[in-house]
Structure formats: structure tokens, C-alpha cells
Amino acid sequence: MAMGKVLISGRHLTKVYGTGNRKKAAVDDVSFDFHEGEIISIVGESGSGKTTLAKMIMGLLKESGGAIEYDGKPRQMKRYRERKAYWKDIQAIFQDPFSSFNVFHRVEKLLVDCIKLQGLKLNKDEEYAKMKEACSFVNLKFEELYNKYPFELSGGQMQRLMIARIFMLHPKVLIADEPTSMVDACSRSTILDMLLKLRDENRMTIVFITHDVGLAYYVSDTICIMEHGRIVEAGRAEEVIHHAEHPYTKQLINDVPKIHSPWVLD
Ligand SMILES: Nc1ncnc2c1ncn2[C@@H]1O[C@H](COP(=O)(O)OP(=O)(O)OP(=O)(O)O)[C@@H](O)[C@H]1O
DSSP: OOOOOOEEEEEEEEEEEEEEEGGGEEEEEEEEETTTOOEEEEEOOSSSSSSHHHHHTTTTSSEEEEEEETEEOOOOSHHHHHHHHHHHHHHESOHHHHSSSOOTTTTTHHHHHHHHTTOOOOOOOHHHHHHHHHHHTOOOOOOHHOOOOOGEEEEEEEHHHHHHHHHHHHHHHHEEESTTTSSHHHHHHHHHHHHHHHHHHOOOOOEEEEEEEEHHHHHHSEEEETTTTEEEEEEHHHHHHHHHSSSSHHHHHHTTTTTSOOOOOO
């Protein structure tokens, strides 16, 4: 898949938590260029700084140092109007889909809210058609979800519903923070395939955050390996996996012994 222009870039991004001798750089001098229609995986162990970096890109955490450019211009987040415009273009899905939804709202309200967020004025039939289309994008039957509350759905259905919302909202950038952590292996590959579809059909830029280098290899164009707040290795997924240079990358790959070879059952 051909990538487009650089959409979002970070230069020397740093985030320091705490003060005095409890100061700790959770993200330490990180730079990147993410392109239109590119899936980038940020891979690292727990505590390596992935979520902190994601939150800075989202604009939910203020960077201690460095800068972010969006669409060729310095990102502006001071005014409400600027934040609103940025968050129209950049959306996130998180590990626990149940924490992202209002449990007192039925599924159709969650989807209608996406239509409202886009400022579309649709009649009931058009709304219904749009919700149906979004559900079928993620292989869900809207009729089966209608009138249901989030707690009546399985973890896998909820994860897919989150992706249906992304399909409706059409952001330019999606930050997916461990979006498959709550589902079984089968639903996991379905969700990864949906991310690939969002990239291919909508030219979305997707930042996929994971501790699993195998998943990253499956889904990414580009892999960035993070250790102790720094990107220690980055490049085309093939290159990083098959010609890893940094010892930490090699260690992560060795923890997935079957990544290079076909599975053989004893
Ligand atoms: N609000 C905070 N205050 C202080 N320290 C924090 C805060 N949030 C994160 N940290 C620390 O920053 C470091 C990076 O955390 P972060 O959540 O970004 O890592 P991560 O790679 O996303 O981990 P995980 O995979 O477990 O989510 C960790 O050492 C963490 O303890």
C-alpha cells in the first residue's frame, strides 16, 4: 500500500513525570514521521512509555519538551476551537472497550452520537442506513444489537462496535492502544483485519500500540520499538523483524519463537 504525505510528526518529544529526585522521563527524546495511509506499531514492554507517547499524540497529555506537527503545521491546542478541530481528525480506541462507552446508553444512541458529532443532519431512515453500514463493515448485524446496552454485548462485539464508530467518524488518524487485549485469538485477527481495511479503504493513519511484536508484524507497515521511553529501533516491519539490530528488538522477537517459521505441532 503506497503511503501518502507526512501527516503527523514529533520532534524530540519528552514527557517527565514527578518532581525532584522522583523525576522520571516516561518518554525521552522521541522523534517520528507518520504518513497518510500508514500503520505504525509502537512496540515495547509494560512501562516503556507507549501509552504516554500515544496520549501526547492525542493531545491528552502536555509534552514536557519537543513539538508535534500536524498536516505540515505546528499543532495548536490552546483554544477550544483548535482542540475540537484536532480531535475531529484524530480518534482513539483503548484496551477496555467498556470504559469508553456510556453503559446507560443503548447501542443505537452510541452510533447516532457519531452522526451528530460529524454535524450530519439525517432523517431516521438515513440514520438507520448509516448505522447498518457501519455495523456491516465490522461484521456485526445491527438488527441484533438494536435496543441493547453495552453490558449485553461480548468483549469482541464491543471491540468491533468501537471500530464501527471509527468507520462512521472517519478520523484521519486512529490511535489503537492494545485494542485486541480483551479478545480471543480469532476475534483478534478479525480486529486486525479491520484496521487493515480502515487503512486501505479510508487511507487512515493508524498508530497501533502493543507489547506483542507478532501482532505488530502482522498489521504494520512500520514498527517502532520502544524501551525505557526511547525509540531504539524503527523501520519497515519486514526490515525490523528480519534484520533486527538492537538487542532489545532481538529479545522481543526471540520471545515469539515461531515468528519466522511455520507452526509445527508436536
Ligand atoms: N501519571 C503518571 N504519573 C507518574 N508516572 C507515570 C504516570 N503515567 C505513567 N507513568 C510511568 O511512566 C512510565 C511509562 O508508562 P506508560 O503507561 O506510558 O507505559 P506503557 O508502555 O504504555 O505500559 P503498559 O503497556 O503497561 O500500558 C511507567 O514507568 C509508568 O509508571
